[in-house]
Amino acid sequence: MFGYILRRLAVAIPTLLLLIVFSFILMHAAPGGPFTRDREIPAQVLANLEAKYGLDDPLWKQILDYVWGIIRHFDFGPSFVYPDRSVNEIIAAGFPVTLTYGLLSFVLAVGVGVALGAAAAIRQNSWLDYLAVGISIGAQVLPNFVMAPILVLLFTLTLGWLPGGGWSFNNPDYWIMPVIALGTSYMASIARITRSSMLEVLSSNHIRTARAKGLPERRVIWKHAMKPALLPVISYLGPAFVSMITGSVVIDMYFSTGGIGKSFVDSALNRDYAVMMGVTILVGALTILFSLVVDIMYAWIDPKIRY
Amino acid sequence: MTKFLMTTALALSFAAPSFAATVAEGDTLAETQEYNFWLLDGIKTVDPQLNTDVEGSDVIRQLFEGLMNEDATGAMIPGVATDYEMSEDGLTYTFNLREDARWSNGEPVRAQDFVYGWQRAVDPANASEYAWFIELMNVVNATEIVNGEAEVDTLGVTAIDDTTLEVQLSQPTAYFIKTLSHATTFPVLQSVVEEHGDDWTQPGNLVGNGAYTLTGHNIGVTITMEKNPEYWDAENVILEKLTGVVVNDQNVALTRYQAGELDRMDIPAGQYPRLSEEFPDEAISFPYSCSYAYLVNMSDKGREELQDANVRRALALGLNRDIIVDQVLQGGQRPSYNWTHWAIEGFEMPEIEMASMSQEDRTAEAKRLLEEAGYTPDNPLRLTLNYNTSEDHKKIAVVAQQMWKPLGVELTLNNMEWKVHTDRMQEQDFELARYAWCADYNEASTFLDYFRSTGSNYGEFDNAEYDALLDEAVTSENPNEQYTAAEQILAAELPLIPIYHYANVDMIKPYVKGVPLENVMNNWYGKDMYIAAE
Numbered sequence: 149m150f151g152y153i154l155r156r157l158a159v160a161i162p163t164l165l166l167l168i169v170f171s172f173i174l175m176h177a178a179p180g181g182p183f184t185r186d187r188e189i190p191a192q193v194l195a196n197l198e199a200k201y202g203l204d205d206p207l208w209k210q211i212l213d214y215v216w217g218i219i220r221h222f223d224f225g226p227s228f229v230y231p232d233r234s235v236n237e238i239i240a241a242g243f244p245v246t247l248t249y250g251l252l253s254f255v256l257a258v259g260v261g262v263a264l265g266a267a268a269a270i271r272q273n274s275w276l277d278y279l280a281v282g283i284s285i286g287a288q289v290l291p292n293f294v295m296a297p298i299l300v301l302l303f304t305l306t307l308g309w310l311p312g313g314g315w316s317f318n319n320p321d322y323w324i325m326p327v328i329a330l331g332t333s334y335m336a337s338i339a340r341i342t343r344s345s346m347l348e349v350l351s352s353n354h355i356r357t358a359r360a361k362g363l364p365e366r367r368v369i370w371k372h373a374m375k376p377a378l379l380p381v382i383s384y385l386g387p388a389f390v391s392m393i394t395g396s397v398v399i400d401m402y403f404s405t406g407g408i409g410k411s412f413v414d415s416a417l418n419r420d421y422a423v424m425m426g427v428t429i430l431v432g433a434l435t436i437l438f439s440l441v442v443d444i445m446y447a448w449i450d451p452k453i454r455y
Numbered sequence: 456m457t458k459f460l461m462t463t464a465l466a467l468s469f470a471a472p473s474f475a476a477t478v479a480e481g482d483t484l485a486e487t488q489e490y491n492f493w494l495l496d497g498i499k500t501v502d503p504q505l506n507t508d509v510e511g512s513d514v515i516r517q518l519f520e521g522l523m524n525e526d527a528t529g530a531m532i533p534g535v536a537t538d539y540e541m542s543e544d545g546l547t548y549t550f551n552l553r554e555d556a557r558w559s560n561g562e563p564v565r566a567q568d569f570v571y572g573w574q575r576a577v578d579p580a581n582a583s584e585y586a587w588f589i590e591l592m593n594v595v596n597a598t599e600i601v602n603g604e605a606e607v608d609t610l611g612v613t614a615i616d617d618t619t620l621e622v623q624l625s626q627p628t629a630y631f632i633k634t635l636s637h638a639t640t641f642p643v644l645q646s647v648v649e650e651h652g653d654d655w656t657q658p659g660n661l662v663g664n665g666a667y668t669l670t671g672h673n674i675g676v677t678i679t680m681e682k683n684p685e686y687w688d689a690e691n692v693i694l695e696k697l698t699g700v701v702v703n704d705q706n707v708a709l710t711r712y713q714a715g716e717l718d719r720m721d722i723p724a725g726q727y728p729r730l731s732e733e734f735p736d737e738a739i740s741f742p743y744s745c746s747y748a749y750l751v752n753m754s755d756k757g758r759e760e761l762q763d764a765n766v767r768r769a770l771a772l773g774l775n776r777d778i779i780v781d782q783v784l785q786g787g788q789r790p791s792y793n794w795t796h797w798a799i800e801g802f803e804m805p806e807i808e809m810a811s812m813s814q815e816d817r818t819a820e821a822k823r824l825l826e827e828a829g830y831t832p833d834n835p836l837r838l839t840l841n842y843n844t845s846e847d848h849k850k851i852a853v854v855a856q857q858m859w860k861p862l863g864v865e866l867t868l869n870n871m872e873w874k875v876h877t878d879r880m881q882e883q884d885f886e887l888a889r890y891a892w893c894a895d896y897n898e899a900s901t902f903l904d905y906f907r908s909t910g911s912n913y914g915e916f917d918n919a920e921y922d923a924l925l926d927e928a929v930t931s932e933n934p935n936e937q938y939t940a941a942e943q944i945l946a947a948e949l950p951l952i953p954i955y956h957y958a959n960v961d962m963i964k965p966y967v968k969g970v971p972l973e974n975v976m977n978n979w980y981g982k983d984m985y986i987a988a989e
Contacts, residue, residue: 180874183584185507186891188881188911192579192602193586200582231505232653233674241674300707304714312711313702315676401703406497406675410703414496419874 153444160436165215167432168425172211175421182228182419201228214425224429225422229415235426238411243430245315246400246407249323250393253331257388261335262381265342269350269377270369280339287336296329296402313403326403330396334388341384346377375449382449386442387435394431475691476969476985485966485986488695493708493720497675497701501656503641504576504583509893510699515638517680517697517981518663522550522569522620523635527983529800529897529974531632535564535642535664536620545627545930552618557685558644559661559668566614568642568664575648576639578607588639588895592631595623627930633896636978666692666982675701680981693985709962718967722960724847727786736965740787741972742798744894745957746902747791749840749855749887753950754915756883760836765824767949770887772821773862774855775814776954783850786960791953793942794892795902798956798975802899803935805942821862830863839867842889843876851954852889880913888913890951897976899938900928906950916950965989 183189183197198204202213217223224235261284268280290298303325304312316322349355350373358372359365400410408427415424478484494510503515522536536550556564576583577590577600589597595611611623624631634640647662648655655661658679661669666686671679678699682692700716702708705723712720722730722738731738749770751761760766776790792810795802809817830836840855842848849870856866866887871879880888890913894901903925904910908917921944928937945951959977963970969984971977 178874180878184874184877184881185584186877188913189584190587190590190601193582193584196579196582196586196601196603197584199579230499230674232500232502232656234653238674297707297710300710305710308714312714312716313707314700314716315673402707404676404701404703404707406673406701410675417873 149444149447152447153440156440156443160440163436164429164432168215168429169211171425171428172214172421173207175416175419175424176207178419180419182421184419201226214422218429224426227420227423229418229420229423235422238423239408239426239430242406242408242411244317245405246409247393248317249326249330249399249405249407252323252327253334254389254392256327256331257334257338257392258385261338262342262378264335265339266346266369266374266377268339268343269346272347280343284336284339284343287332288340290332292329292333292396293398293402295332296325296398299325299329300402313405315403315405315407322405326399326405329402330392330399334392337384337388338381341381342377345380346373349373349377352376379446379450382442382445386438390431390435390438394427394434475688476693476983478693478985479968479987482968482985482987484693485988488693488986489698490694490696490967490981490984490986491698491700491716491718493712493717494678494699494701495703495705495708495721498672498678498699501661501669501672501678503638503643504572504581504585506638507584512638513979514678514680514699515641516636516665516978517667518661518665518669519638519641519643520556520665521635521637521641522552523632524980525636525897525971525974525976525978527969527971527973529971529976529978531636534636535569536635539632546624548622548624548631549615550620550622552620553687554618555687556664557687558664559683559685560644560647561685562644562662563617564642564664565617566620567617568644569620569640570610570612570614571645572641572643573612574607574610575643577601577610579603583639585639588634588637591895592634592640593624593626593628595625629929629931629934630896630898630900633898637896666980667697677701686982688982692982694981697981712962718964719970720962722786722962725783725785727960730962734962737962738960739963739972740958740960741977742789742796742975743957743959743977744796744799744897744975745891746794746796747889747891747954747957748794748951749954750880750885750890750914750951751887751949752883752885752914753917754883757914758838758886760828761838761886763828764948766828766830766836767952769821769824769828769862770859770864771949771952772809772812772817772824773859773864774952774954775818775858777814778858779851779854780955783854784847784955787958788955789958791956792946793953794906794945794951795899795938795942796894796956796975799894799899799902800897800975801935802938805939805946807942807946809946818862825863832861832863835860835863835865837865837867838886839869840887840889841869841871841876841879841885843873844870848889883913883915885913887952891957893957894976897974899934900925903928903938903941906945912950914950916948918944918948920944 183194202210227233227235227238264280268277271277300312303310310321310324314322355373358368397409397413400407411423412427498511498514500506501515501518503519506515520534522534523531524534526532535552535556537553539548539550541548552566558564573589575581577586577597586601596605596609599605600607600610613621615621644662651660658669658671666683667680668683670681680697682695702711708720711717727738751767780788780790792807793805797804840852842852852868859866879885892902892905906912906916907922907925921941924937924941928934931937966987966989968987971979
């Protein structure tokens with residue numbers, strides 16, 4: 149197992165490097181640059197700016213300097229758009245926000261989703277099943293950009309209970325709507341996956357055996373059915389987890405949370421190369437890390453993979 | 456001229472020692488003096504010399520104070536300078552600074568702080584994007600310093616003593632005084648910048664000389680400013696706290712305005728008629744110093760067909776601007792047939808022939824001109840219009856396409872991302888391009904300089920007579936003469952198809968008083984505002 153993890157990590161590093169190089173080249177290939185403005189900047193002013201940010205070097209040197217800066221000081225460079233902030237500072241400001249509402253949404257989505265899906269499968273074709281399927285289809289067809297305005301309309305304008313946007317780490321009132329808006333569609337997917345996989349497991353031979361030997365139903369479900377039923381859910385959770393904690397543009401834009409998802413889009417539109425690279429690397433590294441975590445969990449749950 | 460300016464300045468210094476919040480008769484002050492204003496995007500920096508955007512300037516204007524301020528109508532009034540003198544030749548300005556001006560740490564504001572601020576703007580090592588602004592002001596050696604050909608300390612700005620600042624210009628510049636309320640020209644305290652480096656703009660570190668101090672900045676969420684007790688006119692400042700609230704979506708901002716979280720916001724396109732009916736005291740439209748046009752590529756890379764002035768004239772005639780303004784924008788914008796915004800201070804609108812024609816006549820004339828050039832609906836002139844992604848630009852482009860079609864012009868719409876659009880314009884890689892220009896200062900030359908052969912001028916319009924007129928205007932007693940003549944050249948040559956002059960359409964809570972609606976630059980000062988009791 150340990151060797152397996154090491155091997156996976158060894159592959160991860162060149163993958164990340166390739167990601168950096170490709171993003172760097174693609175980014176610079178896009179027309180316009182960070183200082184392309186509606187009013188043209190005088191040539192010499194532009195030259196001074198480019199010199200300050202090292203944009204006058206050949207591309208290969210820029211890439212090398214950039215990677216070297218990361219390796220040596222974990223320094224992702226200065227932002228071109230926030231002239232007195234570094235990329236590290238921008239990520240340090242935005243990522244904790246995203247991480248907070250992302251983790252909470254994840255907990256909400258997994259908790260409610262799995263419970264709903266399992267309950268629906270166990271009581272198949274009962275009112276509980278229909279209710280659960282109804283809720284999950286409803287949540288699925290309501291994308292977050294529809295969900296968000298509905299929540300604001302209800303909780304801010306009509307009831308006046310919650311602030312319509314913004315962010316504060318000290319006041320959970322600000323967290324509630326982003327968490328619900330982000331979590332529901334994931335919750336719906338998880339519920340559907342859990343339900344169908346649970347149904348499949350419940351009709352399998354080993355459950356029939358467990359029931360035949362007279363085990364109480366609760367024990368059958370928890371001890372024998374839950375683990376295999378969660379396998380497909382887990383493979384869904386890896387990428388879902390990463391995309392939740394690295395932010396949603398819709399949530400960041402709608403609730404103006406100051407999260408990292410907005411930085412991703414803004415940096416691309418502004419050609420803020422350094423911030424864009426920083427966020428890309430962050431998301432890339434997390435994706436690689438969590439697909440590894442999922443594989444390890446798989447191996448832990450499913451002995452067929454381990455041996 | 457010299458005498459006139461001097462007496463005006465002196466009169467100002469006596470008659471209006473300060474322009475602070477004046478509570479209107481009948482108004483009582485609310486208990487909480489807090490103002491929450493809307494920001495579409497996070498503030499990038501509050502460094503006066505590194506800032507590049509309008510929202511940043513709005514915040515910096517509260518935290519720092521320049522030599523001059525603007526009053527509610529946009530006229531220049533004393534800021535840190537109490538008065539100034541201009542030399543006979545118009546090349547030297549001497550400013551007297553007020554003795555009681557203080558930084559928020561209690562130190563006096565000295566002439567040296569302005570020298571340092573201006574030097575920071577042109578210092579190549581600092582790479583300020585707005586270095587061009589000091590060049591535009593024609594300060595001696597600005598260009599040479601930017602180009603690395605002269606030392607920073609040779610900039611034509613000198614502290615004679617702590618309260619006397621002398622500025623040397625390379626040529627007489629009529630609009631010079633009007634540039635002095637721009638953030639790039641604000642003073643900065645050298646010791647603070649040197650102590651904290653890049654972090655000097657963080658709350659806690661920042662030392663300003665404005666009416667407010669920075670107390671919080673949560674990037675992309677909020678920026679908070681509180682009254683600065685050290686400000687020289689603090690006793691007349693009423694608003695205690697200003698908060699810039701970032702709402703990235705305009706429709707959401709409207710919801711949050713209605714929920715009482717914002718006191719002011721820009722109305723989303725097309726909603727002004729509904730909102731002004733529903734909230735007549737809150738929905739307000741007022742002129743804003745930007746002009747909207749389609750630029751014509753007049754360079755060698757442009758279309759040959761567009762080199763024909765009659766074809767350009769036909770395009771300009773064929774647009775029914777009233778429909779664009781009344782049916783599409785619906786926010787109090789004005790149709791335009793010239794370049795300079797109508798509400799710019801002191802600008803007399805030129806009498807453009809096209810403006811006085813009826814639309815039927817314009818359309819008929821457009822048709823005739825195109826026919827003469829050999830284009831009919833059956834044999835149309837095919838053109839491409841580039842515009843950057845935006846619902847409004849798209850709607851206007853579609854309207855233009857429909858209006859030109861029956862005249863014999865087949866317009867292809869080419870929508871692109873902002874940076875790509877700008878890049879194409881800078882490379883003269885377009886036929887027609889959507890463009891807008893916003894004033895840097897409240898004087899017509901900020902618009903007209905654009906079409907100089909040496910100006911930004913993406914269509915590369917090149918007209919010696921035009922350049923000469925604007926050169927003359929700089930030293931003219933009544934530059935409106937030259938401005939009118941220059942506008943007539945634009946109207947005849949049409950390197951642009953003017954479409955409309957901007958208006959700002961805002962929701963402003965009725966209890967917010969002192970918003971400068973008559974200042975076409977829309978520059979506001981928290982120190983001049985207050986919250987009335989409801």
